[in-house]
Structure formats: C-alpha cells, structure tokens
Amino acid sequence: MKNLNPPTGMDAICIRGARTHNLKNVSVDLPRRKLVVLTGLSGSGKSSLAFDTLYAEGQRRYVESLSAYARQFLQMMDKPDVDVITGLSPAIAIEQKTAGHNPRSTVGTVTEIHDYLRLLYARVGTPYCPEHGLPLRAQSVSQMVDQILARPEDSRVAILAPVARGRRDDLAAECRRLQALGFVRVRVNGAIQPLDGGAPPAAPDGPWDLDVVVDRLRARPDSRQRLAESFETALGLAQGRALALDLDTGQEQAFSAAYACPVCARGMGALEPRLFSFNNPAGACPTCNGLGQVETFDPARVVAFPELSLAAGAIHGWDRRNAFSYAMMASLAQHYGFDLDTPFQALDPAVRDRILHGSGSQEIAFQYLGEGGVPTLRRHAFEGVIPNLERRWRETHSSAVREELGRLRHLILCPECRGARLCSEARNVLIGPGTSEQVERKAGAVGGDGMQGANRGDSRSYREDEQRSRPPGSADARDAVTGSEVPPDPGPGERRGRALYEIESLSLADCRQWFLDWSPEGARREVADRIIHEIRARLDFLVNVGLGYLSLDRGADTLSGGEAQRIRLASQIGSGLTGVMYVLDEPSIGLHQRDNHRLIDTLRQLRDLGNSVIVVEHDEDMIRAADHVLDMGPGAGEQGGCVIAQGTPEQIMAQPQSLTGQYLSGARRIAIPPRRPVGPDQAWLRALGCRGHNLQSVDLAIPVGRLTCVTGVSGSGKSTLINDTLVAALAQALNRAQTDPAPHERIEGLEAFDKIISVDQNPIGRTPRSNPATYTGLFTPIRELYAGVPEARLRGYDPGRFSFNVKGGRCEACQGDGVVRVEMHFLPDMYVPCEVCEGRRYNRETLDIRYRGLTISEVLDLTVAQALELFEAVPAVARKLQTLMDVGLSYIRLGQSATTLSGGEAQRIKLSQELSRRGSERTLYVLDEPTTGLHFHDIEVLLDVLRRLVDAGSTVLVIEHNLDVIKTADWVVDLGPEGGAGGGRIVAQGTPETVAATPGSHTGRWLADVLARTA
Missing domain, CATH: 1.20.1580.10 (ABC transporter ATPase  like domain)
Structure with missing residues (x-):
C-alpha cells in the first residue's frame, strides 16, 4: 500500500521483504525518533513485524558487533526472514513478561x-535499642565527661568498668588479676567490695557480673581532666564500655565508645548496606531467612472435619481406625475429662489446644499394649498432633509422605x-x-x-x-x-x-x-x-x-504482566538512554482510562530523548496520540500479514479499507445489546465483609444469570475482591480447593452454582511442543480417531503411537520436533527441517495411517476452519473446534507452536478451552481482562460469546478496563475511588448508565462519554 508520509534518508527505518511468520513480503518505512503505533486484528502480524523482525534484527546486529568472547555470554535471537533493514538503532524490547517467580524479588x-x-x-x-527505644550512639570521652559535669555540682559519682557479665568461672582469679593492676574495689552482682587487705570476694552460687571501680569523685568543673582519664581507663578495660554510678541515689548510666544503648549498653557494629539486605545472611531474619513467611501446618487443614468427633475422624490418623494413636487420644480424654464422641468444634478451647499443640511439660498417664497384649502404663508429656506432624515432616525422606503432609501446610507471616x-x-x-x-x-x-x-x-x-x-x-x-x-x-x-x-x-x-x-x-x-x-x-x-x-x-x-512491563518502562526512562529503538507490547494493559495520559506522556518523554518508540497497541487513546500509525490486516493469521494503511491517526481514519480507521472515526461501533433488567426478584451472589489487602469491609453483590463488569482504577482492589476472595472462596466450597481466600465474613448465594470456571492471564506455554491442539485437549480424541482406523488396528497401534512427545510413532532423529538444532558456536543456533521426517515429526510407519486421506502430520497443519470441516461428524472434536471459531481463532493452525502465538491468541485459546467444557446454567464464569491483545473488532466477537453464555443461563463476571465491554454489561461494580490505601471501596454499582451518572466515579466519567458517542 502507498505510504501517505514517506520518511526519507536516515529519518526512517526501512524494511524490505519481511516474511517472518505470516508477514507477506512486507516493505514499509517507519519514521525514526517518533512514537509509532502498530495496530490491527489479533494475529494480523503486528508482533511478527515489531518483535520478531525489527527487535530481533536490531538485537542480533548489536550482539554480532561484540567480540566472540562476549557473544558466548549473550543469547542471540534467530535471524528474521527479511531481505534488508536499514536505519536500525540498538533495540530494547519491553514485553508483557512477568517479573519472575523468585519469592525474594520485590x-x-x-x-x-x-x-x-x-x-x-x-x-x-x-x-535504636529494641528494648528501650533509645538511639544507639557512639560517644567520645569528652561527651561522657560533659554528661557527668551536667549533674548537680558535688554529686558523688563512681566510674566503673563492666569487665564481666554472666560468667561462672573462677571469680577469685579475676579479682587477683585486677588487684595486680592496682585496682582496690570491685562490684560483684551489684555489691561493691574491697580488694585490698583481705581475701577476694566469695563467688556466688550462680553466674556473676563484675565491675571494676576505676574512680570515685565529685562532679566539679575542676574534675574534668580526672574524669577523662578515668573514662579512658574504664573504656580500655571493658572494650569500649563504661558505667557511671550515682553514689547518692544508686542510679547508673551506661556509656559506650561504639554504637550502644545508653541504658543497657546493647551494642551494634558499624552500619553497612548488607545489614539491610534480606538476601544477605547479615541482614536476613534468621527465622524466615529473609522471605517474610514461614511454612507450617494449618490447624484448619489438620482438623479437616471439625463437625465430626475425634473417634469419627475429625483428625486424619487419630480415629478408631488407628489403634495406637487412638489409644493415646483415649488416655488424653481420660486425663482432661472430655468425650471422644463429642464433635471436635464443641470441645473446650483449652482441650483443643492441648490436642493440637501438646501438653507442654505436663505428664500424662498413657496406657499401651505390651508384648503378649499385656497393658503397660507410662507417664510422659503429650507431643501434640501438629508437633508430631512437624517432626514427621523433618525426618521423612519419602516424597510420597512429604506430598501428603504438604497438603496440610500453608504460609504464614x-x-x-x-x-x-x-x-x-x-x-x-x-x-x-x-x-x-x-x-x-x-x-x-x-x-x-x-x-x-x-x-x-x-x-x-x-x-x-x-x-x-x-x-x-x-x-x-x-x-x-x-x-x-x-x-x-x-x-x-x-x-x-x-x-x-x-x-x-x-x-x-x-x-x-x-x-x-x-x-x-x-x-x-x-x-x-x-x-x-x-x-x-x-x-x-x-x-x-x-x-x-x-x-x-x-x-x-504477584505483579501482572502489564505492571511488570510498566516497571521495566520506568527503569528505562531512568537510564536516560538516547538513540535507542524501544519496542513495547501493549503497555496500557491493566491501566484505567484515567491513567492513560500519564503513560502516553512517559512514552513521549522517551521519544523526546531522541529515541524511536514502537508500540504494539489497541488502546484508542494511544492510537490517537501516536505520531505515526501502521494498521495491519486485513484479517488474521494467513489472512493477515499486510500493511493496510499508515500515516497520522487522522489519515488512518480517512482510509475506508482500514478497519481500525472505521472504529476511530465512528463509522463502526460496538453496539449496546438489549440488557436484562435486574428486578426485585433477582437472585444474588454476595461476598460480605471482604477485607483482603486494601479492601475496606466491602459487600459485593453479583446478579445471578447476568453479565457483570468489575471496574476501577489500577490498585483499587478488583483482583483482591474477585480472584483472591470470591473465586478462592467458591473454589474452596465447590471444588475443595486448598487455596485460602482473602479475609471475609461469609459468602451468600452459593446454592445457585455447582461450578466455577476462572480464566486468568497466565500464558498457555513457552515451549515449541505446546500448541493449540495439545492445550485445548483436541489432540487426544484426534489420536484416538487415528488409532481406530482399520489399518492402525491391524498393526496394533494405540493412541500413544500418534503422539510426538513419546517414543514409538515419532521421528527419533528430531524427537518429534520436526526441526533439528544446528549449533553455530559464536553465531546463533540454526533450526533446519529434519532430513529424516522432512519436518513432519513422525516416522514413516505412523504416516502410513490416514483418516479421510490425511496423515496425522497433515491434520496438525490444518487451520481451525479447515479442521472443523474435516471433523464435523466427530462431536468431541467439533465442539472444541467450534469454540475456537467462536472466539475468532479460525485462522490458527492446530499444530502451531505456542511460541509463535500472540498474547491475544494465547488468551483466547485458554478461554476457548474453558468454554468448550460442558457448562450449565449453574456455572459462574470469571474472566480477568479478556480483552488483552484484542482489536476493536475482536472485542465485538468476544462479547458475542459472552452474551451466548448469559443467554444459556450462566453468570459471567468480568474484571475489565475496556469501556466497550463495560458499556454492554447488565451490571457494573466500580471500585475506588483511588488505588492502594485510597481505594478498596465500592464507589458505584448498577447499570452502566447509573455508574456513568455517579459523581466521584472515575470509570463513570469516562463511561459517560462512551455512552454519549454510542447513543
């Protein structure tokens, strides 16, 4: 297509003949030192052009410019399939990857x-001193003297040197040593005793403290020199510590030449940065090793059935079926006077504590059966159920036992x-x-x-x-x-x-x-x-x-991909680099419309430093703020890979062939469907008294059988309220999940549901072996279908024969990958088609088996639309394929590597897997920002799917920032008003029109504009 504003010379990044993934010989010029937005349908080739072509080539050229020695420490990307790229700068990619799973990273x-x-x-x-709350300060001798002279004149003071604390050895020998040094008085355990002219002080029965009386004098101005000399002597004897005893009142004051408490003389070494690192042994808490959490047995999981009695199995392993443990429990019941047939939750709290945590030092008479069945009586303390489990956890070497016990453990502060x-x-x-x-x-x-x-x-x-x-x-x-x-x-x-x-x-x-x-x-x-x-x-x-x-x-x-990406973006701005090409992948993900202008200003700041900023984005505000827009299409997958239009946002809107331009200009809009009213007879799902993180005792109400959107600025508490509270509580109640929900009072309306399906933002896989067919479960019935072919049955092939992940039917030369890696040492490794199977993954015998004329390898190369036509008569396969079609993924191939899927494609594959399961009108679907990576047109397709779920009687709950989704909801719950400590409250709830009319709602303010434009 014709470039409306073609850059010239070194003002442009010139791409010629780009064929990476689905790109169709793309040739395009992008202006340098500008904010360039790449947009288009999900799967149209945006990421292939931005990341797999531009960034890959920029990074590869930089690494190749380094020495061979340096290159061996750096990962090089594959050379993109492109004829030529000129005008490239050193490239930095800021993607939607999470910040890792290291619990020590914050x-x-x-x-x-x-x-x-x-x-x-x-x-x-x-x-500061932990005990007295006083600052630990190192004092000079002159400061010590000043403090003594600040007392009332003629006060009687003794300067002491604390030479020993808590010792138990020979006191007499220590006193003789001090006497030889010329000292005549000591203080033993607080009592002053003479050293001259008699026997040394008698050693007490227990440990002893020893202070040397260095001097006794009156606090007068003319005593300054004498005080200084006395303090120097005391500091030398007691390793930098000294005491001043008021002989009139008996009060004493501690001094230290090092950091120490003036009351208790508790000291601390010099402050170093490593003392404040929880990743360094010098600064980490010794109990949790710097993690802030420890794993222990959860009493609520140990007592799995508190409504049952101990005899009936309230605690696994301590009921009638376990003779030894039950005999101990019977002796315990006799000692404390409780009934083993009483429900555990009805027992006295003190008794429950003894059962779980032990009797301490209190001995109990336990009756055991000895040899020949003769009962014997032994008295000892009761260990306790939880200490017993802790001991077994420490001592066992069995992975099976650890796995079983691990189900009873949880993390606590x-x-x-x-x-x-x-x-x-x-x-x-x-x-x-x-x-x-x-x-x-x-x-x-x-x-x-x-x-x-x-x-x-x-x-x-x-x-x-x-x-x-x-x-x-x-x-x-x-x-x-x-x-x-x-x-x-x-x-x-x-x-x-x-x-x-x-x-x-x-x-x-x-x-x-x-x-x-x-x-x-x-x-x-x-x-x-x-x-x-x-x-x-x-x-x-x-x-x-x-x-x-x-x-x-x-x-x-715990950060989302969008949060982690914006953190990396902020770090890059702080670095102050210039002349760099930044490539970003949807930085607006998870960001409320109110905060979009801040992000846009940040990207402009990067641009104004002299950098080229290339952003893959679908957000309307971001597209309108761009200096240059590139619209990819016209379709997705094989139907995409072309540049449909480029230029300023205004020029894009004037192009009739640009789908993006039509949505920007208002020629096309996402319509608001007829909503289902929420009447007085409406059934509700309620989560009451939610207090997790920043939630301020929130009472959430979700209408059953409706499409509900939970909105709010970033950090207002949406994920905590829905994922950490509601979803976790329902999963625990309906599926007996082990995840503990966030603090809340109770959940009401559970009887309306028998299933909960939650779709989060985790990727589907990072390895080339993961593909849509394996992830959605399509491949299993397809392999079973091939195993049922008459020729396969004659040969005795089972479904495993048609798996490329196990030996048998796969090509062993490439181990089912279809490609072979060739190490190039100081050049990037190359992947070439396997010469044995010619990239088909399977051996010749397996490829002899055909279903309707196609081998298993050829089936994996079909698009979803082609596969649906082939397997239309196979319900188990057709249902999953139809769901992939419904979420707009008709173009992807069944065996397409997960590493080549865009973020939007991966999320919709995960969504389709959940939607393909047989649901019912008693199902709650929870989706966390399902519009991630979706174009305006893709969102319209997604909304049709969600509406069909609601039409079937299901309840759909969506956490979303996208205003096109919010405006079509039956019910909206807006959290805020701000993020963090300023949020955690429900600001508005009701229909979109009700929320739009609510003052103080940031979502309502933006929603009102969208509703006005759609009307």
Missing part, C-alpha cells in the same frame, strides 16, 4: 530502589519479623522525622517486634496495612560520629523516624511524597542528597506510569 529490588535505600540507611540511619524480612538490628535503624509507632519491645510483641506490615509473597499473604501519620521531629543535638544535627533522645519506647520496612510498606505515591517532604540536616545532608535524588527520580517514573498504588515490598511474582 518491586524494590527489581527497580533497584531497595539498593539505594540500603545505602541511605547505612550512611545516615540512626540505630514470620513470627519473628512479622513479614519485614530483616533481622532485629536492621528493623531498628531509623531515618527521617516523626515517631515510629511500630516499636520493637521484648514484652508484649511476637518475636520482639510490634510491626503490623508484611510483604506480599507468592501466596499474597493478606494483611491490613496501617499507615499512620507521624509528627515532624526537631533537631537540636549533634551526632557524635558525623557531627550532624539529630533529634533529641525520645523517651523510653518512642523512636523517631521510620524503619526500612515501614518505608517500603508505603504506596509508591506516599513514599515519593515522604522523600519530597524530608531531607536530612547538617553533614548528613551532603552524604544523603545524591542517594535521595536517585530514589526520588525512580519513584517519579513509577508513579507517572500509573503504579503509584504498588508498594516497594510487593512481591514481584
């Missing part, structure tokens, strides 16, 4: 903000660090103004830490974050090490500033504001300014791409 570590925070805390942090991941020392180093309310104490706190927060790990542990405001602190004292101004000592139990885990538990928006409001004083400012500048810059970028609701302690494995 938003803070992925963005490197955590590393800057570690450095900041090591350089300007103030350590670490009882020591309460999810902070860090050791006690790191948790008590503070920076900034304000008073920390999460104070660590020895008494009254689990594991010595009173914090409320927890990291979001791989199971998204549920918590209710409490972010409290802290009053600003003053600064009128100076630190002994840096000389900078520091806040005055707070009272016992009160710490000033925030710990690292508290900073990382803030939302990114609140964290940015905190660093904007705070800057250290004095000499510390010079040290911290550069670090804080880097932290602020990274936080700015993250907030600007719509991620202000996340927190730095959020587990990277």
Whole structure:
C-alpha cells in the first residue's frame, strides 16, 4: 500500500521483504525518533513485524558487533526472514513478561530502589535499642565527661568498668588479676567490695557480673581532666564500655565508645548496606531467612472435619481406625475429662489446644499394649498432633509422605519479623522525622517486634496495612560520629523516624511524597542528597506510569504482566538512554482510562530523548496520540500479514479499507445489546465483609444469570475482591480447593452454582511442543480417531503411537520436533527441517495411517476452519473446534507452536478451552481482562460469546478496563475511588448508565462519554 508520509534518508527505518511468520513480503518505512503505533486484528502480524523482525534484527546486529568472547555470554535471537533493514538503532524490547517467580524479588529490588535505600540507611540511619527505644550512639570521652559535669555540682559519682557479665568461672582469679593492676574495689552482682587487705570476694552460687571501680569523685568543673582519664581507663578495660554510678541515689548510666544503648549498653557494629539486605545472611531474619513467611501446618487443614468427633475422624490418623494413636487420644480424654464422641468444634478451647499443640511439660498417664497384649502404663508429656506432624515432616525422606503432609501446610507471616524480612538490628535503624509507632519491645510483641506490615509473597499473604501519620521531629543535638544535627533522645519506647520496612510498606505515591517532604540536616545532608535524588527520580517514573498504588515490598511474582512491563518502562526512562529503538507490547494493559495520559506522556518523554518508540497497541487513546500509525490486516493469521494503511491517526481514519480507521472515526461501533433488567426478584451472589489487602469491609453483590463488569482504577482492589476472595472462596466450597481466600465474613448465594470456571492471564506455554491442539485437549480424541482406523488396528497401534512427545510413532532423529538444532558456536543456533521426517515429526510407519486421506502430520497443519470441516461428524472434536471459531481463532493452525502465538491468541485459546467444557446454567464464569491483545473488532466477537453464555443461563463476571465491554454489561461494580490505601471501596454499582451518572466515579466519567458517542 502507498505510504501517505514517506520518511526519507536516515529519518526512517526501512524494511524490505519481511516474511517472518505470516508477514507477506512486507516493505514499509517507519519514521525514526517518533512514537509509532502498530495496530490491527489479533494475529494480523503486528508482533511478527515489531518483535520478531525489527527487535530481533536490531538485537542480533548489536550482539554480532561484540567480540566472540562476549557473544558466548549473550543469547542471540534467530535471524528474521527479511531481505534488508536499514536505519536500525540498538533495540530494547519491553514485553508483557512477568517479573519472575523468585519469592525474594520485590518491586524494590527489581527497580533497584531497595539498593539505594540500603545505602541511605547505612550512611545516615540512626540505630535504636529494641528494648528501650533509645538511639544507639557512639560517644567520645569528652561527651561522657560533659554528661557527668551536667549533674548537680558535688554529686558523688563512681566510674566503673563492666569487665564481666554472666560468667561462672573462677571469680577469685579475676579479682587477683585486677588487684595486680592496682585496682582496690570491685562490684560483684551489684555489691561493691574491697580488694585490698583481705581475701577476694566469695563467688556466688550462680553466674556473676563484675565491675571494676576505676574512680570515685565529685562532679566539679575542676574534675574534668580526672574524669577523662578515668573514662579512658574504664573504656580500655571493658572494650569500649563504661558505667557511671550515682553514689547518692544508686542510679547508673551506661556509656559506650561504639554504637550502644545508653541504658543497657546493647551494642551494634558499624552500619553497612548488607545489614539491610534480606538476601544477605547479615541482614536476613534468621527465622524466615529473609522471605517474610514461614511454612507450617494449618490447624484448619489438620482438623479437616471439625463437625465430626475425634473417634469419627475429625483428625486424619487419630480415629478408631488407628489403634495406637487412638489409644493415646483415649488416655488424653481420660486425663482432661472430655468425650471422644463429642464433635471436635464443641470441645473446650483449652482441650483443643492441648490436642493440637501438646501438653507442654505436663505428664500424662498413657496406657499401651505390651508384648503378649499385656497393658503397660507410662507417664510422659503429650507431643501434640501438629508437633508430631512437624517432626514427621523433618525426618521423612519419602516424597510420597512429604506430598501428603504438604497438603496440610500453608504460609504464614514470620513470627519473628512479622513479614519485614530483616533481622532485629536492621528493623531498628531509623531515618527521617516523626515517631515510629511500630516499636520493637521484648514484652508484649511476637518475636520482639510490634510491626503490623508484611510483604506480599507468592501466596499474597493478606494483611491490613496501617499507615499512620507521624509528627515532624526537631533537631537540636549533634551526632557524635558525623557531627550532624539529630533529634533529641525520645523517651523510653518512642523512636523517631521510620524503619526500612515501614518505608517500603508505603504506596509508591506516599513514599515519593515522604522523600519530597524530608531531607536530612547538617553533614548528613551532603552524604544523603545524591542517594535521595536517585530514589526520588525512580519513584517519579513509577508513579507517572500509573503504579503509584504498588508498594516497594510487593512481591514481584504477584505483579501482572502489564505492571511488570510498566516497571521495566520506568527503569528505562531512568537510564536516560538516547538513540535507542524501544519496542513495547501493549503497555496500557491493566491501566484505567484515567491513567492513560500519564503513560502516553512517559512514552513521549522517551521519544523526546531522541529515541524511536514502537508500540504494539489497541488502546484508542494511544492510537490517537501516536505520531505515526501502521494498521495491519486485513484479517488474521494467513489472512493477515499486510500493511493496510499508515500515516497520522487522522489519515488512518480517512482510509475506508482500514478497519481500525472505521472504529476511530465512528463509522463502526460496538453496539449496546438489549440488557436484562435486574428486578426485585433477582437472585444474588454476595461476598460480605471482604477485607483482603486494601479492601475496606466491602459487600459485593453479583446478579445471578447476568453479565457483570468489575471496574476501577489500577490498585483499587478488583483482583483482591474477585480472584483472591470470591473465586478462592467458591473454589474452596465447590471444588475443595486448598487455596485460602482473602479475609471475609461469609459468602451468600452459593446454592445457585455447582461450578466455577476462572480464566486468568497466565500464558498457555513457552515451549515449541505446546500448541493449540495439545492445550485445548483436541489432540487426544484426534489420536484416538487415528488409532481406530482399520489399518492402525491391524498393526496394533494405540493412541500413544500418534503422539510426538513419546517414543514409538515419532521421528527419533528430531524427537518429534520436526526441526533439528544446528549449533553455530559464536553465531546463533540454526533450526533446519529434519532430513529424516522432512519436518513432519513422525516416522514413516505412523504416516502410513490416514483418516479421510490425511496423515496425522497433515491434520496438525490444518487451520481451525479447515479442521472443523474435516471433523464435523466427530462431536468431541467439533465442539472444541467450534469454540475456537467462536472466539475468532479460525485462522490458527492446530499444530502451531505456542511460541509463535500472540498474547491475544494465547488468551483466547485458554478461554476457548474453558468454554468448550460442558457448562450449565449453574456455572459462574470469571474472566480477568479478556480483552488483552484484542482489536476493536475482536472485542465485538468476544462479547458475542459472552452474551451466548448469559443467554444459556450462566453468570459471567468480568474484571475489565475496556469501556466497550463495560458499556454492554447488565451490571457494573466500580471500585475506588483511588488505588492502594485510597481505594478498596465500592464507589458505584448498577447499570452502566447509573455508574456513568455517579459523581466521584472515575470509570463513570469516562463511561459517560462512551455512552454519549454510542447513543
């Protein structure tokens, strides 16, 4: 097609003869240093052009420019099938991949903000005593003297050196050593005793503490030199520690030349960045090894049937069928006076605790059967059911036993660090103004830490974050090490500033504001300014791409593909690179319309740095904001691969052959179908009192037999409410799933359903062996069909003969891949068709078997539409093929490698697999952003499928940002009003028109415009 604005010279990236995947000899010029959007139907060739051609060639050229030694450490992409590309820059791809499954990765570590925070805390942090809440400071001798002279004049003071604590060896020998050094008095366990002229003090029965009395004097100005010498002597004797005892009142004060508490002299070494890393043994919590969570046996799973009695099997393995364990339980019942036939949940709570956790040190008389059946009586403590399971878990070497016991285990917050991941020392180093309310104490706190927060790990542990405001602190004292101004000592139990885990538990928006409001004083400012500048810059970028609701302690494995992509995008902006070609895959996924302008501004910022930004995108706002648009089509798969139109958005809208242009101009619209009214007799599914993450006791109501959309800005709580609460609770109730739902009071309306089908955003596979036929289950009945052919039955072939994943019928030269990898050493590996099977995957004997004239290899090469025509008379196959047709995938091939499928195609294959199962009017379908990767026209096809499900009596629940889907729903539930701590409430609910008319609803504001245009 003709280019309406052809770039010239080095202003263009010129592509000639691109034939990657379904591209049909595409030749096109793209302007450099512009924001270019590639759009078109799903499967039309956008990703093939952007990623598999442009990015692949740019990355390959860069790697080939390196030395042979460097190339062996880098992965090279396949050379794309293209004649020539000129004008390429070094390429960086930012795709929809998740941030990995490492439970140690967080938003803070992925963005490197955590590393800057570690450095900041090591350089300007103030350590505090966990017990007394007082700062640990290193004091000079002159400061110690000043504190003594600040007392009332003529106060009687003794300077002591604490030389021993808790020792049990020879006290007399130690006293003789001190006497030889010229000292005449010591204090043993608090009592001062003389050393001269008599026998040394008698050693106490238990451990002893020993202090040397270095000097006794009165606090006077003329005693300064004497005090200084006494302190120096005491510090030398006691490894940098000294005590001042008031001889009139008996009160004492601790001093330390190293970091130590002024009350208890608890010390800490020099602050280093590794102390604040939960991935380093020096900083990780010793209980959870820096994970913030520990795995333990869940009492709710151990007592699988609390409504039953112990005799009837409330606890597996401890009922009448297990003689030994049941005999122990009978002895326990006799000792505590309970009945084994009483339901477990009706037993006294103290008795239930003894059964599950043991009797402690209390001995119980147990009756056992000895040799010859003679009963014997033995007294010992009862171990407890859960400690017994823990011991079996530790001692077993059987994978079967571990698998069985593993079903009873779950993740809980670490009882020591309460999810902070860090050791006690790191948790008590503070920076900034304000008073920390999460104070660590020895008494009254689990594991010595009173914090409320927890990291979001791989199971998204549920918590209710409490972010409290802290009053600003003053600064009128100076630190002994840096000389900078520091806040005055707070009272016992009160710490000033925030710990690292508290900073990382803030939302990114609140964290940015905190660093904007705070800057250290004095000499510390010079040290911290550069670090804080880097932290602020990274936080700015993250907030600007719509991620202000996340927190730095959020587990990277809990991020969606869109969130992970925007994090990588923010990191690239922070790098400040110029002259680079960025290729992005639908960065607007998961982003609310309200935040689109921020993302667009970010991409323009990348462009303005002198970079070429190429975006594969379907979002209308993004297309309209582009400098240049390339519309691919006209169809998808084999019917696509051509450039239909290109130019500015206005020029695209003027092209009648452009499907995208028709939707942009309003010539085509997604119509609003007749809705089903939600009347007074409507049945409802309710989730009441939902409190997971940021949800604020939400009461959710979903109309049964209707299409419902759950909307809201990013981070408002949609996934927590639907996936983590409602879906998990229904899966647990209907399918006895092991997943624990988020905290909630109860679910009502379960009787309306007997099945729940949830389609999430996980990919279908990453290996070439995975394909639509294997994933949807199509291949199994097809193989059975081939095994039933008369010739196959004569030869004794079973369905396994027609699998390319196992030995027997596959080609062993390529092991069923159809291609053979050729190692090229310092060049990228090449894949060539197998010379034995010629790319057909199977051996000659297997290919002799034909069904309606086609071999099994030829069937895998059919499109869905062709296969439906072939297998129309086979219901098990035709039903699955028809579902693939219904979701708009008629063009893909049955054996097409999963690695060549676009994101939209992969999601719809997964959706089709779920929809092909035999449903009923008692089925709840839950879909999480099903429009991911879909063009306007594809969305219209998807909505037809969802409407047919509702017509059949099913209930469909969709989490969605797309306004074309929202406007067609029967019922809308809008969460917000903001993300993170500012969300978690239902802002509006009702028909789309009701939500559009609700003030304060961000979704409603945008929805009103769409409804007005559609009317």
